[in-house]
Amino acid sequence: MADENSGGGSALDETHVVTVFLRHDADVLLLRRSDTVGSYAGLWGAVAGHAEGDPAAAARTEIREETGLDPEADAALVRRGASFDVVDADRGTRWVVHPFLFDCARRAVEPNYETSAYEWVAPPAILRRQTVPDLWQSYDRVRPAPESIRDDREHGSAWLSVRALEALRDEAALAVEGDGSWAELESVARELVAARPTMTVVVTRVDRAMAVAVDDAADGDDPTPAALETAATDGIERALAADAEAAAAAAEVLPPRVATLSRSGTVTAALEQAGPETVLVVESRPGREGVGTAEHLAEATDARVTLTTDAAMADRLVGERVDALVVGADAILPDGRVVNKTGTRGAAVAAARAGIDCYAVAASDKIAASGGRGENSVLAFDPEERDPAAVYDGDADIAVANPTFDATPADCVTAVVTERGRLGLADVRAVATEHRELAAWRR
Numbered sequence: 344m345a346d347e348n349s350g351g352g353s354a355l356d357e358t359h360v361v362t363v364f365l366r367h368d369a370d371v372l373l374l375r376r377s378d379t380v381g382s383y384a385g386l387w388g389a390v391a392g393h394a395e396g397d398p399a400a401a402a403r404t405e406i407r408e409e410t411g412l413d414p415e416a417d418a419a420l421v422r423r424g425a426s427f428d429v430v431d432a433d434r435g436t437r438w439v440v441h442p443f444l445f446d447c448a449r450r451a452v453e454p455n456y457e458t459s460a461y462e463w464v465a466p467p468a469i470l471r472r473q474t475v476p477d478l479w480q481s482y483d484r485v486r487p488a489p490e491s492i493r494d495d496r497e498h499g500s501a502w503l504s505v506r507a508l509e510a511l512r513d514e515a516a517l518a519v520e521g522d523g524s525w526a527e528l529e530s531v532a533r534e535l536v537a538a539r540p541t542m543t544v545v546v547t548r549v550d551r552a553m554a555v556a557v558d559d560a561a562d563g564d565d566p567t568p569a570a571l572e573t574a575a576t577d578g579i580e581r582a583l584a585a586d587a588e589a590a591a592a593a594a595e596v597l598p599p600r601v602a603t604l605s606r607s608g609t610v611t612a613a614l615e616q617a618g619p620e621t622v623l624v625v626e627s628r629p630g631r632e633g634v635g636t637a638e639h640l641a642e643a644t645d646a647r648v649t650l651t652t653d654a655a656m657a658d659r660l661v662g663e664r665v666d667a668l669v670v671g672a673d674a675i676l677p678d679g680r681v682v683n684k685t686g687t688r689g690a691a692v693a694a695a696r697a698g699i700d701c702y703a704v705a706a707s708d709k710i711a712a713s714g715g716r717g718e719n720s721v722l723a724f725d726p727e728e729r730d731p732a733a734v735y736d737g738d739a740d741i742a743v744a745n746p747t748f749d750a751t752p753a754d755c756v757t758a759v760v761t762e763r764g765r766l767g768l769a770d771v772r773a774v775a776t777e778h779r780e781l782a783a784w785r786r
Contacts, residue, residue, distance in 0.1 A: 355430065355437040361402045362440055362481040363390040365410065365418060367447045369509050369579045370463040371482070374409065376475070377459040382434065385459075388475040389482075398441035399423065406445065411453030418445040422491070424484025429477045440477070444485035465576060466509075467516030486513055489534035492545070500542040500673045501608060501706065505582050507535045507545050511552055512575035518568035525565040529553075533785070541725040543674035543711040543778075550781040551708075552578045557784050585706035588762035591616060593704040596760065598666035602694075604656070605684035606632035607671025610704050614669070615643050622646045623663045625656045627684055629733050629745070653686050657693035668694040670751075672705040672759075674724070677712075677775035679753025679768045682724055685746050691755040700757040707761040710771055712779035724750050 365372040373387045392405040403414035412418055424442035431438065454461050462468075466486065469479045487506035495503060514531045517523060532553050539545045555574035560566040590612035597617040603610055604625035614622060622644070624637040637650040651659045660668070668690055674682040681687065681703045691701045726746035734745045758765040766774070 355432075355435055357437045357439060359394040359398065359426075359439045359441065360391060361394045361398050361405060361443060362388070362478070363402045363405055363443045363445065364466075364482055364485060365390060365406070365412070365445050365447045366421070367450050367463060368583055369465065369505055369512075371466050371469075372410070372447075372450075372452065373462050373464055373468065373472070373474075374454060374458040375460040377457055380457050383475045385473075386475050387469075387472045388478055391475070394441055398426075399443075402441070402443045402445075409455055409457060411455075412447065412449075414445070417448050420444075421446050422485045424481070427477075427480060427484070429480075431476065438476075440481055442481040442484045466513055467519075467572065470516060470520050486510070489531065489538045492535065493538035499606065499608060499671070500539070500544045500709070501582070501586055503539060503542060504544040504548045504708070505579055507538070507549055508552060508575045508579045508582065510535060511549060512572055512579065515568045515572035515575060519572060523568055525568065528568060528571055529784075536785070541674070541727065544706065544709045547708040547710075547712070547778050547781065548578055548582055550778070550784070553784045554781045582706070582708070585708065585762040587612065589613075589704055589706050589760060592762065592764055593617075593669065593702060593760045596702065596758075596765075597669060598700075600664055600666045602656075602660055602663070602665045602668045602690070603636065603670060604633055604653075604686055604690055605671065606636050607704070609706070610669055610671045611636060611639060613704055614640060614646075618644060619646050621663065621665075622648050623659055623665055624648060624650050625653055625686060625690065626650060627686060628653055629729065632684070653689075656686070656690050660690070660693055660699060661697055665694075665699055667700040667702060667757075669702045669704060672703045672709050673748060675703065675705065675710045675759055675771060676724060676750070677710070677772055679756070679759075679771055680724070680750040681753075681756055681759070682748050682750050685726070685749045688749040688751045688755075691751040695755045701751075701755060702758055702760050703751075703756050704760045707763050707766070707774050708778075710774040710778060712775055712782060724748075 375387050376384050378384045390405050390409045394401040406412055406414040421444045426441045429438040450463055487510040492503050492507055532549055535549050536546050552574040556566040556571040559570040586609050590609045593613035594616035599620040601619045602623035605627040622640055624633045627633040637648050641648045670683050670687050672681050672683050694701045726748050729745040731743035731745055734743050
């Protein structure tokens with residue numbers, strides 16, 4: 344297809360291309376184009392190529408060809424951004440760019456002849472390098488933002504907290520490069536907190552980044568965007584390390600026969616390191632996240648894995664001779680209650696009745712600040728009701744409860760295991776006080 348450019352002279356050839364960002368943790372892969380390519384040699388770009396027909400299929404083809412990664416096994420699609428035009432009058436081409444973002448399981452790549460160098464970098468590097476035209480615009484259409492965090496119902500709170508810090512980091516970098524104001528960044532931070540106000544770890548990690556930037560400012564001066572970019576970047580590294588350290592701490596206390604439910608990346612990592620003999624996994628309706636957990640553990644460990652229904656959990660804890668129940672946490676309240684996927688409370692009560700230990704494993708940033716429902720405080724506990732039609736869509740006058748979360752009493756939890764080690768109730772309360780102080784910037 345051809346069209347006229349704005350000068351009304353020569354026709355432009357229209358070419359559809361994909362720009363594919365591969366992300367590992369919070370870095371993206373940039374490739375420097377070699378002298379063998381036909382356009383933009385020596386400039387930095389993402390995985391890219393022509394998109395004849397189906398852009399989504401082309402994105403996966405380019406991942407395989409340009410990195411050696413298996414687009415099915417090594418990468419998972421996170422987001423497809425809206426396409427946009429880039430006009431290169433010198434080349435007589437209108438590029439129609441289709442942006443994609445994939446999460447990668449590993450960083451080891453094998454670039455082909457089109458690449459002379461590659462690096463995993465924080466995305467703000469795109470703003471500070473010589474890149475192919477409008478590379479940032481491609482990234483901008485797939486990067487994390489308050490609305491994507493608000494609408495995400497597939498990922499856990501720890502994952503979303505890192506995405507929130509990415510959004511804050513990227514906005515701060517844009518402000519650094521474009522002389523943006525602190526007031527604008529503060530507004531973005533408030534949007535991130537409001538996006539998932541009951542996800543404690545999202546709120547805590549945004550609060551910490553903002554608090555660090557505020558503390559860095561001289562008396563009477565506004566904090567700087569550069570300070571916030573640094574604080575958010577450090578916060579991402581801290582978050583990733585905390586989850587890994589909490590998993591390692593839990594692995595040291597887990598016995599040979601364990602049970603779990605739903606899906607927690609930290610719990611899964613702990614089980615992989617602990618190497619238990621048997622794992623009982625509850626499917627966790629309605630999302631049935633436990634099924635994926637069971638499949639992963641069957642592939643990644645030597646354990647004998649058994650998948651059961653939510654209703655059968657209490658009976659199977661005894662039938663499978665389980666020694667410990669290990670669960671994740673979306674939040675740990677100041678009174679010691681553990682908020683997690685619904686069904687956790689029933690499993691923990693059944694475990695306590697049977698004399699089975701129950702460990703809640705999470706980064707300490709999941710400990711909620713003290714406070715209730717005040718204007719600037721975090722809601723203590725919201726069950727997050729799901730679509731009632733998933734339980735009943737008939738015509739009878741029936742009230743439906745379809746909660747996402749429940750709260751397990753503190754006396755049913757043997758220990759909360761974090762990167763700080765095993766925490767008792769007094770420790771939990773002390774951390775809650777720390778987190779309340781981090782929120783001072785919002786008051």
